[in-house]
Amino acid sequence: MTQAKIHVLATGGTIAGRAGSPVRRDYRPGQIGIEEFIARIESFGLDARLTGSQIANIGSEDIDMTVWRELHATALAAIENPECDGIVITHGTDTAEETALLLDQTLPTHKPVVLVGAMRPADAVGSDGMRNFANAVVVARDREAAGRGVLVVMGDLVHAARDVRKAVTTGTKAFRSFPRGPIAAVTPTSLEWFAEPWRPAQEARYPLPDELPPVAIVHACAAADVELVALLVRHGTRGIVLAGMGEGNAPRRLRDALADAVRAGVPVVRSSRVDEGLVDREPEDDNAGFVAARALGPAKARILLQLLLANGITDPAAIQAAFQRR
Numbered sequence: 001m002t003q004a005k006i007h008v009l010a011t012g013g014t015i016a017g018r019a020g021s022p023v024r025r026d027y028r029p030g031q032i033g034i035e036e037f038i039a040r041i042e043s044f045g046l047d048a049r050l051t052g053s054q055i056a057n058i059g060s061e062d063i064d065m066t067v068w069r070e071l072h073a074t075a076l077a078a079i080e081n082p083e084c085d086g087i088v089i090t091h092g093t094d095t096a097e098e099t100a101l102l103l104d105q106t107l108p109t110h111k112p113v114v115l116v117g118a119m120r121p122a123d124a125v126g127s128d129g130m131r132n133f134a135n136a137v138v139v140a141r142d143r144e145a146a147g148r149g150v151l152v153v154m155g156d157l158v159h160a161a162r163d164v165r166k167a168v169t170t171g172t173k174a175f176r177s178f179p180r181g182p183i184a185a186v187t188p189t190s191l192e193w194f195a196e197p198w199r200p201a202q203e204a205r206y207p208l209p210d211e212l213p214p215v216a217i218v219h220a221c222a223a224a225d226v227e228l229v230a231l232l233v234r235h236g237t238r239g240i241v242l243a244g245m246g247e248g249n250a251p252r253r254l255r256d257a258l259a260d261a262v263r264a265g266v267p268v269v270r271s272s273r274v275d276e277g278l279v280d281r282e283p284e285d286d287n288a289g290f291v292a293a294r295a296l297g298p299a300k301a302r303i304l305l306q307l308l309l310a311n312g313i314t315d316p317a318a319i320q321a322a323f324q325r326r
């Protein structure tokens with residue numbers, strides 16, 4: 001078997017972070033360059049030849065459209081390059097789910113595209129970075145990884161971009177997937193898929209726009225301040241995602257304010273501030289013109305709504321249809 005050729009796109013995060021001591025609490029993300037990663041992984045003797053592009057070296061809380069555009073263009077070039085078999089993206093864990101969904105919707109699925117991060121910096125005792133990275137290479141070189149959309153590899157598990165979210169603030173088992181759960185188990189020496197690919201050789205669902213329109217997340221809480229919604233509409237927000245209670249609920253006054261926003265031409269998507277569980281359509285959605293986020297949490301519902309609006313999809317029924325697809 002010929003060696004798989006994997007292109008690594010580095011963006012920073014804790015996986016590239018250093019503390020300067022194995023036990024220090026504070027550390028700086030984005031300290032290790034792509035050459036160092038590649039040199040380290042090559043010493044493991046994995047059956048893959050790696051090349052790399054340094055896209056950025058930042059904490060993922062600072063990821064923005066400029067980085068996303070560069071990441072998308074470089075990933076697309078690698079997908080189109082017959083010399084490349086798979087792509088690994090190193091990324092901070094805080095916004096990994098947002099980048100993963102954005103790329104999932106805007107890249108073709110012909111080749112494996114795998115996002116990987118770490119919860120502990122490279123020089124911490126018990127660092128998970130190199131193991132996660134080795135696992136990501138194992139996934140990216142596997143042909144079975146294609147046709148599943150963008151994947152996230154963390155803690156010896158493989159998650160689909162559509163389902164994954166960071167659910168724990170610290171510790172190495174920080175990612176969960178809902179509703180499907182993880183779709184494979186991986187170690188540096190094994191890979192076991194739990195299901196068949198579901199999007200074989202599909203084109204991108206949407207082109208990546210130059211800019212994403214402003215979409216706000218409104219967090220529902222008891223006795224919430226509802227004036228915020230009218231302020232957002234006046235400020236020019238193009239869409240609102242409700243991080244609702246339970247199954248996307250909100251106090252009556254907040255629901256009324258959101259219905260006013262829809263009447264003013266601002267689409268509203270109801271998601272949940274709870275980590276797991278579907279937000280399904282309910283009868284009031286038809287009257288108010290709301291969209292139900294289904295399994296997407298607020299941060300990812302916002303990305304999908306931004307992408308739809310940027311591509312001219314503003315009709316609530318069409319937005320709902322996009323939220324129903326997996």
Ligand code: SIN
Nearest residue numbers: 014059060092093094
């Ligand atoms: C970040 O998201 O860049 C910092 C946190 C992490 O990578 O775990």
